[in-house]
Structures are given as structure tokens and as C-alpha cells.
Amino acid sequence: MTEASVFEGKKAVYFTLGCKLNFAETSTIGRLLKEMGVRTVRAGERADICVVNTCSVTEVADHKCRQAIHKLVRQHPGAFVVVTGCYAQLKPEQVSAIDGVDLVLGAEQKGDILRYLEERLPLLPAERKLADAEHEAYTVPTKDIHTFVPSCSCGDRTRYFLKVQDGCDYYCTYCTIPYARGRSRNGSIASLVRQAEQAALEGGREIVLTGVNIGDFGKTTGESFLDLVKALDRVEGIARYRISSIEPNLLTEEVLAYCAESRAFMPHFHIPLQSGSDEVLKLMRRRYTTKFFAEKISRVKELIPDAFIGVDV
Template sequence: MIDTTVFQNKTAVYYTLGCKLNFSETSTIGKILREAGVRTVRKGEKADICVVNTCSVTEMADKKCRQAIHRLVKQHPGAFVVVTGCYAQLKPGDVAKIDGVDVVLGAEQKGELLQYLGDLQKHEKGEAITTPTKDIRSFSPSCSRGDRTRYFLKVQDGCDYFCSYCTIPFARGRSRNGTIASMVKQARQAAAEGGKEIVLTGVNIGDFGKTTGESFFELVKALDQVEGIERYRISSIEPNLLTDEIIEFVSHSRSFMPHFHIPLQSGCDEVLQLMRRRYDTALFASKIKKIKEVMPDAFIGVDVIVGTRGETSDYFEQAYQFIDGLDVTQLHVFSYSERPGTQALKIDYVVSPEEKHQRSQRLLALSDEKTQAFYARHIGQVMPVLMEKSKAGTPMHGFTENYIRVEVESDNSLDNQVVNVCLGDFNEDKTALKGTILI
């Protein structure tokens, strides 16, 4: 039994790097500490506890993690510093050596953070507590709102795919999940708290069910029945796991939005093979075609990596032309970063940093064209928008069902409310459509 008296009236600061899953898990860690008597630090205060949830998807991510740790140690002298997340799992010894770090927790330990805090006395040197990746088994549930209107429901963790460029399977372990019943229970709790929108998160969510004998499609159907939740979004799903039956279901679902995020990574089959992806461009194109046949106005976001080893200029041109021809809405463009221990390092052809940058800029420009064309097609339409609280003196924003960002005059009484909005022209920086609320 953990003695929580030591935590009473203590303060904590949280810093998260990386993906939506990390933000969801940090929020859950915050909830655990709050229940033990710890409150979030106020502006200008010195925290008693610092929690850093790290990312390691690129070399730059590692660098940002180290910088964040140094900054928090300096800002909160004497605080008990806990570091967890992917960087902590992959390089626990390196993280433990950073001045000021007390405890480094791996993927298996982060859900039980409370028991590793002891009496909050600073350590002479950092202690790393991790489990070998092959032995990671636990699934730590998380359904959290943080500071946003929408909730993030973690449905799955880990990955069995071992793509040649990726360290995530080493950082998070093998694919695992909770039960459908537990996910439904968490969704009902979110609804009871007033939540209207839930984003399903995970590392490879289409793989849901490996540890429970269930399936992602069964999960989707069960969540659709939860009263009070008006909107679900599928955060990211592998194209080979996005089945036609899921697409068909979403097209007539009560609450699953016409919004997909699908990682492509490359539009060239030769590069996809080098990446050890589990599909080709023909399969990817067929999924986009299927979505648009049944949901012509669906928002489709696509992940693309540029400059991977083996991506020659000709291969990139093939990829660019393929992506240009896809009826998608937005590209999330990443520059390839070499990661220790990955199979991609065995590929000879290396793309220069300058060439990676040029390729990224071309794809980002293409993304802007596609997004603005998608938005423009909806000008003049009336659509339901879930509004989000704005900062003082700034316009209020929200999203349509198909994820168009809408800007209206601030009225925080509309926070977390779905209202009908007539969509007008672009705002000044073209990041949203201006809207007029219809009473």
C-alpha cells in the first residue's frame, strides 16, 4: 500500500513531447498524482515534482527531450524529476546521467509511477527502472481530456510491424490492448463528464484485439452505441488494416466522423519495400477510392516520410506524382532521421539534408494546395461545429464533422457545444474558414 501523505499539498509540472498517445498518457499520470493529493503547479510557482514524458521518433526528438529536462531542472530547483516515455525506454542509462534526474521509468513502469516516487527525496544519481522490450506486457489504460474539448482514448499500445526505419516496437513493446468492455466503460465515463468527442489513439490501433481475441471493427461498433458521445475520430490506422467493412460502417455510423488519418510513408513501391511496409501503392489508392465513393466529403490526412535511405531522386518523383494524384486533404511530412539499431542503416543510398529539405518543402506546398482546395469546396455550406474555448481576446475555433477548422467570434458560453455554422471565406492566415453561427 502506497503512503500518499507525502504527496499532500505537493505541486507537479508535466512536460510532454511527441504523439497524441503520449499526451493522453501524461494526462492519466496527472490524474493519478491529483488523486494522491498533488496539484498542478501554478504560473510562477516552483514545482515539487517534474514529470517528462519523452519521444524518440527522430534524433531531433531525442535532443528536444534532453533540452526539456535541462530546462525543467533549472526552472524548478530541488524538484523530484521523473522521466518516462520512448526515449527513457530506449536510452535509460543516458537519461539517468542527466543532472537533476532522479528516476527513469520504462514503458512497463509508467502506469505505476506513484510507487517509484518514494518520499520525494532527491537521489544522488539517477535511477533507471525499465523492463526489456520483449518482456513488456502491461497495458495501461488512458482516457483523458487535458486542456482540450476532445478526449483521447488509448485503445492499443505497442507494435509488431518492425518497419526498417522505426524504433517504436523497441520503445513500446509488442502489440497489446485492453478489452472492448473496458473501452466502452471509459467512453461512458467521458460522456458522464460532459465529453462529446473522443479520438481513438494507440501505436497501431487497427491491430486492436491481439491480446483479447477481439477486433478493431468490433470495438468501433461497440463504441458507436455509447450514449452521450456525439463524435469519434480514428487517429491513425494502417491502410492494410483499414478494411472495407470499417469504411462502410463509418459512412453510415451514428457517431464516427468522416475523417481518416492513414500513414502512407512513401508513394513509391520500391521505397515501401525498403521500409518493410505491409502494402503497396495500389492498395493505398484503393482505400482512398473506397472512402471517397461512400463519403465524398471525408477528410483524409496522410503521413509521408521523405529522404529515407534508398529514396533516389527518381523514386521521390514517383512518390510525388502518386501523392499528387490522390484525393486526400492534408499531408503530414516528416524528414527521415537515422535511428540506432534499425535495419534501414544497412541500405546504402543516403539522401543529403539539403535534398530532404527540398523534398519536404515540395510536399508541404502540395499539402497546402490540397487542404485549401478541400476547404474552398465547403464555403457557403452550413455545418455542425463542435466549439472549443478560446483564450481571451482571440477568436473561437471548432471543427466540422469532416475536420474543417472554423473560426468565429469568441463566446465561451459555446465551449463544448455543437452549433450550426455557415462557412465563409478563409481567415487571414488560411488556417480556418470564418463562420457565422446560426441561431
């Protein structure tokens, strides 16, 4: 069991790049550290711990991650710098070579951040450098990423972000996410309902469902996204749910019909298109055509006339 004495009185700063899922996971890390006695830095203070949760969707994202790490190292000299997230998983050697980085955690190790910090935090800077020279960054090959790390964290005010799924089995041509986060996996409906109930007890009124490919929910538990939506809709105290993003081929007629009549699911869908060209969609290995996408949007509007629809292009 982690001893609070290692963390007591420490100050931390958090920096997140990328998607809502990353923000939810960073918030959970912050909550774990807070429970161990670590508080978030105030303006003008120097942190003892810096946590950077990275993105690696594009080369530009990688560059932004490096910039963020360099900036934090300059702003908080002597701080223990932890880098995790997709960039850390995909290019751990590159990340660990950045001056000032003390610890690199891949997708499978992210949930064990307290244990890694407990082992390394007491070391002096010179001892950390020696340890870095003796050990590789803590990652595993993509095929060995199996753990689902729960996350239900408060964002702004009474809105919570509930991670329901992680990883992806789609392997679109342009996308690094399956390599960075592993295969599709999820928590059980029972565990996710408990997290939603806890959010309600804490005063949460709205929950955003997050994940990499949330419509693929149920791969590891034999459940379905429709079953999840129905179960969450019954949680007392939560007034609104939003589905952060869902593939058009996974937004089923049954899910749409239920959301049209549900108590708390908002008429709000973010449905990625990516391209308006069937040729490009085929090259991308997307699992729909422009005709299918147009028909799906029309069906949403038929069932839910006032629906708001966001699109990635």
C-alpha cells in the same frame, strides 16, 4: 496502498513530447497525481515534481527531450524529476546520467509511477543521488513489456483521448516504436466502453481513439477493431469519435462501411503513406504498395464522399 500524505500539497509540472498517445498518458499521470493531492503549477511557481514524457522517433526527438529536461531542471531547482516514455525506455542510462534526473521509468513501469514516487519522493536530494548510484533506471527488455496501461484523459474542453491499443508488431525498418513500446496489446472492449461511459458522465462529447497501431486492435483479447468501433458507437452521450491514425492495410472494407453509416464516427481518417515510391516502401518494410494506397483512398471517397483524409509522407 499509496498514502496521500506523501503527495499532499505538492505542485507538479508536466512536459510531453511526441504523439497523441503520449499526451493521453501524461494527462492520465496528471489525473492520478491530482487525486493524491498534487496540483499543477501556476505561472511563476516552482514545482516539487516534474514529469517528462519523452519521444524517441528520431535523433532530433532525443535532442529535444534532453533540452526539455535541462530546461525543467533549471526552472524548478530541487524538484523531483521523473522521465518516462520512449526515450527513457530505449536509452535509460543516457537519460539517468542527465544532471537533475531523479527517476527513469520504462514502458512497463510507467503505470506504477505513484508507487515509485511514494518510495523516492520523501528522500532528500542527497539521498536521491545515493539511491541513483546504487540502482539502475527502472526498465525491462522490450520482450518483457506486456502491461497495457489504460488511459482516457481529457484534452481541451470536452474532447477526450482514449487509448485503445499499445505497442506494434510491424517492425518497419526506420521505426523505433516496437523497441520502445513492445509488442501489440490492448484493453478489452468492455473496459474501453466503461471508460467511454465515464467520459460521457464527466461531460465529454468527443473521443479520439489513440494507440500505436490501432487497426491491430484485438491481438491480446481475441476481439477486432470493427467490434470496438461498433461497441463505442452505442455509448450514449458521446457525440463524436475520431480515429487518430490507422494503417491503410488495416482500414478494412467492413470498418469503412460501418463508419459510413455510424451514429458518431466522424468522416475523418489519418492514413500514413510514408513514401510515394514502391521501392522505398519495400525498403521501409511497409505492408502496402502505392497502388494499394491509391485504391484505398478511392474506396474511402466512394463510401464517404465528404471524408477528410490526412496523410503522413
